[in-house]
Amino acid sequence: xxxxxxxxxxxxxxxxxxxxxxxxxxxxxxxxxxxxxxxxxxxxxxxxxxxxxxxxxxxxxxxxxxxxxxxxxxxxxxxxxxxxxxxxxxxxxxxxxxxxxxxxxxxxxxxxxxxxxxxxxxxxxxxxxxxxxxxxxxxxxxxxxxxxxxxxxxxxxxxxxxxxxxxxxxxxxxxxxxxxxxxxxxxxxxxxxxxxxxxxxxxxxxxxxxxxxxxxxxxxxxxxxxxxxxxxxxxxxxxxxxxxxxxxxxxxxxxxxxxxxxxxxxxxxxxxxxxxxxxxxxxxxxxxxxxxxxxxxxxxxxxxxxxxxxxxxxxxxxxxxxxxxxxxxxxxxxxxxxxxxxxxxxxxxxxxxxxxxxxxxxxxxxxxxxxxxxxxxxxxxxxxxxxxxxxxxxxxxxxxxxxxxxxxxxxxxxxxxxxxxxxxxxxxxxxxxxxxxxxxxxxxxxxxxxxxxxxxxxxxxxxxxxxxxxxxxxxxxxxxxxxxxxxxxxxxxxxxxxxxxxxxxxxxxxxxxxxxxxxxxxxxxxxxxxxxxxxxxxxxxxxxxxxxxxxxxxxxxxxxxxxxxxxxxxxxxxxxxxxxxxxxxxxxxxxxxxxxxxxxxxxxxxxxxxxxxxxxxxxxxxxxxxxxxxxxxxxxxxxxxxxxxxxxxxxxxxxxxxxxxxxxxxxxxxxxxxxxxxxxxxxxxxxxxxxxxxxxxxxxxxxxxxxxxxxxxxxxxxxxxxxxxxxxxxxxxxxxxxxxxxxxxxxxxxxxxxxxxxxxxxxxxxxxxxxxxxxxxxxxxxxxxxxxxxxxxxxxxxxxxxxxxxxxxxxxxxxxxxxxxxxxxxxxxxxxxxxxxxxxxxxxxxxxxxxxxxxxxxxxxxxxxxxxxx
Numbered sequence: 001x002x003x004x005x006x007x008x009x010x011x012x013x014x015x016x017x018x019x020x021x022x023x024x025x026x027x028x029x030x031x032x033x034x035x036x037x038x039x040x041x042x043x044x045x046x047x048x049x050x051x052x053x054x055x056x057x058x059x060x061x062x063x064x065x066x067x068x069x070x071x072x073x074x075x076x077x078x079x080x081x082x083x084x085x086x087x088x089x090x091x092x093x094x095x096x097x098x099x100x101x102x103x104x105x106x107x108x109x110x111x112x113x114x115x116x117x118x119x120x121x122x123x124x125x126x127x128x129x130x131x132x133x134x135x136x137x138x139x140x141x142x143x144x145x146x147x148x149x150x151x152x153x154x155x156x157x158x159x160x161x162x163x164x165x166x167x168x169x170x171x172x173x174x175x176x177x178x179x180x181x182x183x184x185x186x187x188x189x190x191x192x193x194x195x196x197x198x199x200x201x202x203x204x205x206x207x208x209x210x211x212x213x214x215x216x217x218x219x220x221x222x223x224x225x226x227x228x229x230x231x232x233x234x235x236x237x238x239x240x241x242x243x244x245x246x247x248x249x250x251x252x253x254x255x256x257x258x259x260x261x262x263x264x265x266x267x268x269x270x271x272x273x274x275x276x277x278x279x280x281x282x283x284x285x286x287x288x289x290x291x292x293x294x295x296x297x298x299x300x301x302x303x304x305x306x307x308x309x310x311x312x313x314x315x316x317x318x319x320x321x322x323x324x325x326x327x328x329x330x331x332x333x334x335x336x337x338x339x340x341x342x343x344x345x346x347x348x349x350x351x352x353x354x355x356x357x358x359x360x361x362x363x364x365x366x367x368x369x370x371x372x373x374x375x376x377x378x379x380x381x382x383x384x385x386x387x388x389x390x391x392x393x394x395x396x397x398x399x400x401x402x403x404x405x406x407x408x409x410x411x412x413x414x415x416x417x418x419x420x421x422x423x424x425x426x427x428x429x430x431x432x433x434x435x436x437x438x439x440x441x442x443x444x445x446x447x448x449x450x451x452x453x454x455x456x457x458x459x460x461x462x463x464x465x466x467x468x469x470x471x472x473x474x475x476x477x478x479x480x481x482x483x484x485x486x487x488x489x490x491x492x493x494x495x496x497x498x499x500x501x502x503x504x505x506x507x508x509x510x511x512x513x514x515x516x517x518x519x520x521x522x523x524x525x526x527x528x529x530x531x532x533x534x535x536x537x538x539x540x541x542x543x544x545x546x547x548x549x550x551x552x553x554x555x556x557x558x559x560x561x562x563x564x565x566x567x568x569x570x571x572x573x574x575x576x577x578x579x580x581x582x583x584x585x586x587x588x589x590x591x592x593x594x595x596x597x598x599x600x601x602x603x604x605x606x607x608x609x610x611x612x613x614x615x616x617x618x619x620x621x622x623x624x625x626x627x628x629x630x631x632x633x634x635x636x637x638x639x640x641x642x643x644x645x646x647x648x649x650x651x652x653x654x655x656x657x658x659x660x661x662x663x664x665x666x667x668x669x670x671x672x673x674x675x676x677x678x679x680x681x682x683x684x685x686x687x688x689x690x691x692x693x694x695x696x697x698x699x700x701x702x703x704x705x706x707x708x709x710x711x712x713x714x715x716x717x718x719x720x721x722x723x724x725x726x727x728x729x730x731x732x733x734x735x736x737x738x739x740x741x742x743x744x745x746x747x748x749x750x751x752x753x754x755x756x757x758x759x760x761x762x763x764x765x766x767x768x769x770x771x772x773x774x775x776x777x778x779x780x781x782x783x784x785x786x787x788x789x790x791x792x793x794x795x796x797x798x799x800x801x802x803x804x805x806x807x808x809x810x811x812x813x814x815x816x817x818x819x820x821x822x823x824x825x826x827x828x829x830x831x832x833x834x835x836x837x838x839x840x841x842x843x844x845x846x847x848x849x850x851x852x853x854x855x856x857x858x859x860x861x862x863x864x865x866x867x868x869x870x
Contacts, residue, residue, distance in 0.1 A: 021098040025050045025066060028097065037104060069093045079105070148193050149358035152371055153211070153329060153351045156343050159375035161368060163209040163243065165351065166194035167358050187218045188227050195235040195242060197361050202241070206368075211243040211272060219246060220256065225263050232267075239268030243293065247274045261290040272329070276317060294321045298332025298352070305337045315345050322346070336378045343375075354378075411435075411484075411504040413442070415463065421446045422463045431504055436480050451479070459486075466490050466500045476507065483511040534611065538626040540618070542567050542583060545625070554609070554632045556602030567628075572598035572606055587615050587623045595630075608634045663701075666693035717752045718760065720792060720857075724783055727764045731772065739778045742768070747786040753859050755837050760857070763830045767796050767853050770827070774800030774851060791839070791856045799850040808843055 011018050017034040019027060026049055030042045038054060045053035051063055061080070069076060075092045089102040153163035168190055191212055198210040218224055232239055244264055246257075261271055272293035296317050303310040314330070321328035330342050333352030342350055356371045411429035415422045427442035437450065447456035447463075455477065466473045466488035473488040484504045490497040534554060537546040547562040555570070562570075571579050575597040586593035593613045598606040611630020618624020670693050673686050721744075728735075728742050735742055771781045775798060784795040811827055834841050838858050845851040 016101045016103050018101050023097050027053045150364055151351050151358045152356045153349050154355050156347055156350050159372050165211040183215045183217050192231045195231050195237045199235050199237045209241050209243050211245050213245045243270040243272050245272040245274050293327040295329045295331055301330050301332045304341050318345050318347050413502050416499050417467055483508045534630045536628040538567055570599050590615050608637050663697050666696045669693045714756050715754050718755050718757050720750050734772055738772050740772050740775050741780045744783045750785050751859055753857055759833045763833050766826045766830050771798035791858055794855045797852045802847040802849050803845040
């Protein structure tokens, strides 16, 4: 704390709050009173910049003031409102920083109003060379020399007081300080005092708007918004009961003033332009909808009964204000004639000495009843007032109707038949201008005078129909590249047509869309009618709404449309019910359906058709249509059957060759031993070898028979983990012989599955045995189990010799060989068993690294017959 001569011990014991700042405005020290007042902790703020550490509402003011203080090196004393409280602040600069003392001087609302006025003056400060004007201002307030009066604003229709304009007395003091900064302090005091008084009146049941004049200096200050917000919050006055009044003469900088008015409007206060008509600078504010009230300058009101120009200006301002939905006020009403004139021309409100002089608040309350009787006593009669009001409303209604007709997007017109010609008496609307016409080119003229090339003759025929009394005549036409729809309706009096009213709307977009649709329909029709595929659109009951010509060609009726017929009547009786069930299920579940059925042709012979049907949502949000795309596959199926027979013959040949090859080896051995028997060489071990060869032949034939004959699956619940443990025990001898380690690992508990115990066991025995045989010496076989979606996945992984990609592709082919690099009938049998269980087998392998076989079996059996081999 190098910048202050005070010891910390003294600063901690004093009643004032204290903090010290370095020359770059960082907190160097705060005492305990500062911690309590500002609710901060010294350990969190010491070393921070002041605008980061102190919770001021307007910290920028402090930073600017402190920087200036460090520059001037002169102590100051000022008062500031922040954190919801008022503080008295004394700051002492030094070469190394600042020492700041402050204390809370907030006064409760019920305390002396003079101090409250003083607190609401804006940023009062004084240095050693105090501002004498500010001192005089505060002395004037404290001695009640500066008072606030209220000029009543009266509704000229009802006579009721609806507003007050706050005025400072004496006016000479205001004129003396008008161009100085003291006017800001006075303006804030007026704002607070008037709002406080208005809130008091509201509590007494007197609801009005109080109007406050804002000076040029105030309007340009950035803290004006803050000052108004603070006053409204403090007095609890709703913003809609405060009107900010600015003079037209002081708005030199239009752009800055517009920005300030926009900010004021966001607060919800009303805006009034005073002295309107002097310079007409304020038209920009009217254009931007920033103003609520126009106040006619009293220089025009003073001479309205003697000067025709002033009379015209006042009437114009009133009319303009009403057309813009603004409230209009006349100030300076000093005579009865002026009041009557303003009432006759529907000025909304007025003020002036004839109605009431400015009064103090307590005096005004006593005279309020008398003031509110002046308009009724001296104004025009009620019936005349109402007539004038009705005339203005009628004029406004006519103008609004005219504007509506002109601004509406279409065109409205009228015509009469005069001397045998249809003459237009009205024509207006945006569409007319887009046609290239203005009202003067149409009104008073017939069609032939502004429409050429024969179109007028055609339209005249429709005009004649409407003139003859036909209701709702309509026609379409094109003019200057715009397509339009016109409707005509006769206007009758005593049963006779006296006039015809018509309207036109632009239908160019619709016409263009129709043309595009027709072109698109033409293209799609060409495509649909030349497709080999059959396309049908059905309704929700299966009736045909559209059928491509290819359906007729396929069934032998090339010229038949089939529209209206039931699609199900075309189907073979044996397939009909199955197709209907598939159709209903597809429409109910909103899912596509693959169908294959026999259709009857012209000769009642079967034609096999396959197709994909897709349901479509109708207008009511429910399934309404069914699109079917199919083709005749009769010849394709016949070809497939021929190929299948050829393929079966090839398979039988391959199987026969394989079986013959495998049986030949043991038969050769048996044949050799029989030759030895013929030579008299008979030994017991020969019979054992021969018996073993017969067993090999029997095993080969058994596997071949198992592959060929269909076997019924005996489904039961099975614990795969237990089954694989049995398989491991069964192959114990073979794994010991090859020195192979078998391990089992399960990522989670496997659920029971529905399957044939013996067939699945046969699959795993065969796969694990193949893995053992693929390992030359010393290796491992890992069995891993997990749940994958709706399936159980069993992976059998070995580190054997592996297989090439070519051999993997041939796994499961019907060729038998037990020799090295053969693919084996046993593995083909495994594929078929897993397929029958709705599962899949996938083999991954790499030569010299090993093989992984993935067997997926469904937890629930669905009898779906498909499998996948990668």
